[in-house]
Amino acid sequence: MAEQDSNSIGIQLPWTVPQQPSVQTIVLQQPAKTHMELNASTDKTAISSFALSVVIALALGGLATWLAYWYGRKSFDLTKQSFDVVLEQIISSRQEAERLHKITMEQICANIESNKETSKNQLEIMFKDLHLKRTLNIFESLRNEFSTFFSLLDDEILKIFNFSDRFNQKFRGGLHIRNAIAQFEKYPEIYNQYMELKNKRFTLRNTMERINILLDQDDPNQVDISNRLVNIFEGYDKISNAVFDGQRLEQNFIEVFEQDTKTLKIAVNKLMSSEMQKLSSSAL
Numbered sequence: 001m002a003e004q005d006s007n008s009i010g011i012q013l014p015w016t017v018p019q020q021p022s023v024q025t026i027v028l029q030q031p032a033k034t035h036m037e038l039n040a041s042t043d044k045t046a047i048s049s050f051a052l053s054v055v056i057a058l059a060l061g062g063l064a065t066w067l068a069y070w071y072g073r074k075s076f077d078l079t080k081q082s083f084d085v086v087l088e089q090i091i092s093s094r095q096e097a098e099r100l101h102k103i104t105m106e107q108i109c110a111n112i113e114s115n116k117e118t119s120k121n122q123l124e125i126m127f128k129d130l131h132l133k134r135t136l137n138i139f140e141s142l143r144n145e146f147s148t149f150f151s152l153l154d155d156e157i158l159k160i161f162n163f164s165d166r167f168n169q170k171f172r173g174g175l176h177i178r179n180a181i182a183q184f185e186k187y188p189e190i191y192n193q194y195m196e197l198k199n200k201r202f203t204l205r206n207t208m209e210r211i212n213i214l215l216d217q218d219d220p221n222q223v224d225i226s227n228r229l230v231n232i233f234e235g236y237d238k239i240s241n242a243v244f245d246g247q248r249l250e251q252n253f254i255e256v257f258e259q260d261t262k263t264l265k266i267a268v269n270k271l272m273s274s275e276m277q278k279l280s281s282s283a284l
Contacts (some may be wrong), residue, residue, distance in 0.1 A: 003152060004153055020065075021199045032220050048249070058135065066144070104200065112235060125245060132279055135275070135279060136279055138214055138238070139272060139276065141210075141214055141217070141277075142211065142214050142268075145207055145210050145211045145214065146211060148207050149204065149207045149208060149229075150261070150265060151213060152200060152204045152207065155200075155238060156197065156200050156201070156236065156240075157236065157239065159200075160197060160239065160240050160243050163193055163194075163197065164177070164243045167180070167190065176246055177190070177194075177243075177246060178244060178245065178246075181194050181244075192208060192243070193213050196275050197240070201236075201237075201240065204233065204236065205233065208229055208230070208233050210227050211226075211229060212229065212230075221267075221271055221274075222271065224267070225267050225268060225271060226262070227263065228260065228267065230263055231260065231262060232260060233259055234255075235253075235257045235260065236257075238253075239253075239254070239257065
């Protein structure tokens with residue numbers, strides 16, 4: 001206790017109010033009552049205005065909605081019309097392209113057919129020209145070969161008889177031509193003349209064979225000329241053998257031979273003239 005009293009010593013002054021316990025005061029205040037007074041005329045006007053504004057707002061909203069729908073529909077219709085126009089243009093362009101393609105193909109086909117016909121005509125003309133040139137070359141060759149044949153024939157017949165006359169004049173029947181030829185070392189001049197005549201015979205025979213190759217064996221006139229040609233060559237051989245063998249020919253054989261040769265020349269000239277006229281007509 002004494003210890004507590006020593007720790008609790010205080011100074012009290014005469015004007016000092018004793019310490020009071022602290023008190024917290026709570027004041028409760030009720031809100032004031034709110035009073036709304038309704039004025040009949042003013043309230044109806046406000047309500048009407050509000051209703052009117054709502055109606056106007058709804059009308060404007062509806063109008064805006066309708067305008068949006070109308071513009072949307074119009075835009076869709078315009079878009080659809082534009083699309084239809086583009087589609088029609090595409091279809092029209094495609095049809096036009098198909099039409100032009102068809103016309104082009106028809107023109108190409110016509111050109112191809114025309115070119116085919118032209119090529120065919122050109123080929124026909126070319127083959128005709130080649131045929132004419134070939135035929136012309138054949139008959140030019142025939143003309144030259146016949147000219148060579150007749151020239152050799154006439155020359156050789158004349159040389160054979162001249163050879164026989166000179167031989168007989170020299171030996172006067174004391175020597176046969178074949179024997180003189182066999183003794184070629186003793187009679188070299190006679191042997192050389194004889195061999196020259198024989199070589200000409202080979203040339204004449206080769207000429208005759210070339211002519212027969214050129215002659216058309218399907219043409220009766222040319223076949224007849226070919227047969228006459230062979231007969232003339234055989235007549236030439238008969239004459240030369242008779243002279244070299246010292247034999248006599250049949251009566252009038254030389255005259256017949258000369259007449260046959262003349263007839264062959266006439267036939268050849270007619271053939272050449274006829275064929276040249278044909279070639280001239282074909283060339284026109």
